Amino acid sequence: MSDDDTPHVHDRGDAVCVIGAGASGLTAVKNLREHGFDVDCYERETSVGGAWNWRHDRSPVYASTHLISSKPLTQFPDFPMPDGWPDYPHHAQVLSYLERYAEHFDLRPHVWFGTEVLRVEPADGGRWDVTTHGTGTAGGGERTQRYAAVVVANGHNWAPKMPAYPGVESFRGRLIHASAYKDPALLRGKKVLVVGGGNTGCDIAVEAAQQAAACWHSTRRGYWYAPKYLMGRPADQVNDELLRWRAPLRLRQWLYRRVQRLTIGDVARFGLPAPDHRPYESHPIVNSLLVHYVGHGRIVPVPDVARFDGPHVELSDGRRIEPDVVVAATGYLPRFEFLAPELLDADDTGRPDLHLHAFARRHPTLAVVGLLQADAGIFPLAHWQSVAVARWLRLRATAPDRAAAVQDRESHRPLRRWSRTTVVDTSRHWFEVSHTDYLRSLQTLLDELEPAA
Numbered sequence: 087m088s089d090d091d092t093p094h095v096h097d098r099g100d101a102v103c104v105i106g107a108g109a110s111g112l113t114a115v116k117n118l119r120e121h122g123f124d125v126d127c128y129e130r131e132t133s134v135g136g137a138w139n140w141r142h143d144r145s146p147v148y149a150s151t152h153l154i155s156s157k158p159l160t161q162f163p164d165f166p167m168p169d170g171w172p173d174y175p176h177h178a179q180v181l182s183y184l185e186r187y188a189e190h191f192d193l194r195p196h197v198w199f200g201t202e203v204l205r206v207e208p209a210d211g212g213r214w215d216v217t218t219h220g221t222g223t224a225g226g227g228e229r230t231q232r233y234a235a236v237v238v239a240n241g242h243n244w245a246p247k248m249p250a251y252p253g254v255e256s257f258r259g260r261l262i263h264a265s266a267y268k269d270p271a272l273l274r275g276k277k278v279l280v281v282g283g284g285n286t287g288c289d290i291a292v293e294a295a296q297q298a299a300a301c302w303h304s305t306r307r308g309y310w311y312a313p314k315y316l317m318g319r320p321a322d323q324v325n326d327e328l329l330r331w332r333a334p335l336r337l338r339q340w341l342y343r344r345v346q347r348l349t350i351g352d353v354a355r356f357g358l359p360a361p362d363h364r365p366y367e368s369h370p371i372v373n374s375l376l377v378h379y380v381g382h383g384r385i386v387p388v389p390d391v392a393r394f395d396g397p398h399v400e401l402s403d404g405r406r407i408e409p410d411v412v413v414a415a416t417g418y419l420p421r422f423e424f425l426a427p428e429l430l431d432a433d434d435t436g437r438p439d440l441h442l443h444a445f446a447r448r449h450p451t452l453a454v455v456g457l458l459q460a461d462a463g464i465f466p467l468a469h470w471q472s473v474a475v476a477r478w479l480r481l482r483a484t485a486p487d488r489a490a491a492v493q494d495r496e497s498h499r500p501l502r503r504w505s506r507t508t509v510v511d512t513s514r515h516w517f518e519v520s521h522t523d524y525l526r527s528l529q530t531l532l533d534e535l536e537p538a539a
Contacts, residue, residue, distance in 0.1 A: 092345040095215060096231045102128055102479065103216045103233040105206075105424070105486055107197045108136015109465050110456025111239035111376055114472040115164060116191045118237070121476035126231070127193075128218055129273050130202040137241055138180045144244035144420070146265045150293060150356065151177040153463070154285055154316040154372040156320035159521075160463025163470075165190060173320050183355055203424045204228065206236055212451045224443045235451035235479050238422060245421040248414060249281075252393040252402070257412070259397065262383055264290060264415035272411065273297040278401060279409035283309050284514065285417030295375075295384035303376075306390045307510075308359035310342065313349060313374045321372065322462055329522040339365045357387045368510045369518060370461055395479070408484075417514050420457065429456070435513070442527060443517050444471050447497040450482065450489075459514070462521040468530050484537070492534050 100123065104114045116124050131142045139390075151161055152174045159296070161167045165187050171179060171403040180461045190196055201220040207214045209232055217230040233239045246263040254261065264286050270293045278298040280291040283305035294301035300467035316324045320340040328338055346353075354360050356377060385493035390402045420438060430438035431447055439447065446452040453475045456468045482489040 090259045094230055098124070098126065098230065098233050100124065100233050100234045100483070102235045103128070103206075103214065103231075104237045104239060105203050106239040107131075107134045107188075107199075107240060108135060108456075109138065109191075110241070110468040110472070111136065111237075111322075112184060112188055112191075112193055112431055113465070113469045114237045114239050114455045114475065115193050115196050117189075117469070117472040118479075119193075119477045121480050123479065125196045125478065126233070127197040128201045128203050128216075129199050129271065130198045134194070135181045135184050137243055138177055138184060140177060140268070144241075144265075145244050147177045148264075148267050148290075149269050149462075150289070153180065154214055154314075155463035155531065156322050159320075159326060160465055162187065174314065192539050206238075206429075207426075208449065214451065217316070222276065231278060235453070237423070237475055238452075238454045240422065240467075242420040242517070243418045245419050246414075247417045249391075249416055251391055254394045254441050256396050256464050257394040257399075258455050259410050259412060261412045261414065262320075264413055264419070267382075267413055268292075270297045270504055275299050276410040277389075277408065278302070279283070279304060279391075279407065279412045279486075280415060282417070283307070283371070283413065284415060284417060285371055286372065287413075288376045290377055290415055291385050291415055292373065292375045295379035295382075298411075300386070302386050302388045302409065303380075303385060304388050304391055304401070304448065305338050305359065307359040307363075309368060309371045310346065310365050311353070311377060312372050313345075314344065314372055315374070326382045326462065326522070329520070335366065342366070353377065359387070359389070359484065363510055366461075369459055369510055369515060398457070409459030419513060420516075437513070437516050441496050441499060441526075442471070442474075442531065443519070444475065445478075445496065450493045450497075451479070453478075457517050458524070459517045459518050460520055460521045460524065466520060467519075467524060470525060470532070474528055476533055476537065477532060481535050481537070496531065496534075503521050 100516055101125045102118050102125050104111050104125055104127040106129055110128055115125050115127050137145050139145055156173045157167050203218050205217040207215045214233050215230050217228060218235055219228050226308050227422050227517045246265045248263055273294045274297045276298050277300040278294040279302045280287055281304045291301060291303040312321050314321060338490050347414045388401050392400045392402045428448060432438045442452060443445055443457050444453050455471045458464055458467055460467055
């Protein structure tokens with residue numbers, strides 16, 4: 087008896103499986119459908135939205151979360167956000183936008199809600215057996231279905247990266263990861279230590295400055311801080327203009343330094359550590375208020391945490407502080423619990439090696455959408471990624487020899503960051519891309535995948 091005849095495996099023919107109904111999963115379903123594919127999308131939660139639906143237990147969103155990329159650089163290219171919305175919409179608006187996107191393109195009938203993917207395993211002919219456990223519309227219990235391809239869109243900001251601090255078990259205060267932070271009421275009247283210099287850490291430190299009795303902000307290195315507005319426009323739109331005109335990196339770095347010198351000055355004067363890298367070599371910190379509150383004494387910059395000791399936290403410079411609450415805004419790691427690491431060519435640290443951070447090198451019917459950290463919004467990048475995936479799968483069906491040639495050529499291209507500069511070597515920057523360079527690389531692939539005239 088062949089695998090295809092195995093009674094417990096239901097063959098879905100040429101259908102494609104999409105995992106996750108957040109922004110990346112929704113645009114994958116939409117673009118695959120537009121290219122003629124049947125699609126089954128599995129979503130472990132009971133509604134769409136992914137990370138932007140803060141009712142979901144894996145959502146990193148907190149009450150005051152707003153976009154840090156402006157509206158034009160965040161919206162899907164074929165579904166603009168309302169003109170009347172602010173430059174930086176609130177998370178509730180982003181969720182409503184995704185819900186309207188799903189309604190507009192009639193995506194919900196293709197989503198199995200309340201259904202978690204347990205395993206994705208290779209089958210013969212480049213196909214995949216997907217085992218799910220459903221408690222919602224898919225019904226209860228486990229079932230396995232066979233698909234022609236799998237598109238993973240489960241997000242990469244939900245599995246907390248928590249440092250292993252010495253003595254942490256003795257800490258008498260409250261220690262949480264930023265993923266568990268939802269409301270500033272947690273900080274009210276408390277002495278708060280925020281660990282982490284990324285956008286989330288800076289935002290929570292600003293909230294603590296407004297709510298807490300005291301706030302320390304611990305960072306390992308210095309950062310370049312970008313205002314949300316520059317010359318009356320969202321700062322990312324000004325940067326996008328420079329990128330579209332292909333302004334040299336050295337010129338953009340000079341302009342960045344000049345702007346910071348004029349707006350903030352020397353951050354070391356405020357007690358903040360000086361950056362140990364040049365502008366654009368780390369993910370941009372978009373925050374107009376952090377330095378404001380440091381300058382008013384509401385946030386006290388401190389170095390890295392060395393150890394915990396009962397009620398105290400000892401810092402790397404030997405100082406000891408006594409916070410009531412410690413919020414570790416220390417980032418996330420990608421997790422694909424349903425996939426064997428070798429399918430994504432992941433190394434010992436768990437970092438996948440994917441062409442364009444999307445295409446599995448040795449499995450042409452396996453792709454990941456949305457595994458990016460960009461200097462602009464992720465939605466348009468995920469849109470064009472999923473167009474490339476859909477066009478690639480269609481070419482495999484209509485011109486297999488040509489598809490095989492494209493696969494052979496693309497799969498051997500080395501991992502790049504699609505950026506004209508180096509970045510700080512941390513897990514936070516594994517998937518860092520320059521959005522314009524990345525889109526140009528995607529366009530090159532899309533041109534290769536164009537149907538023959």
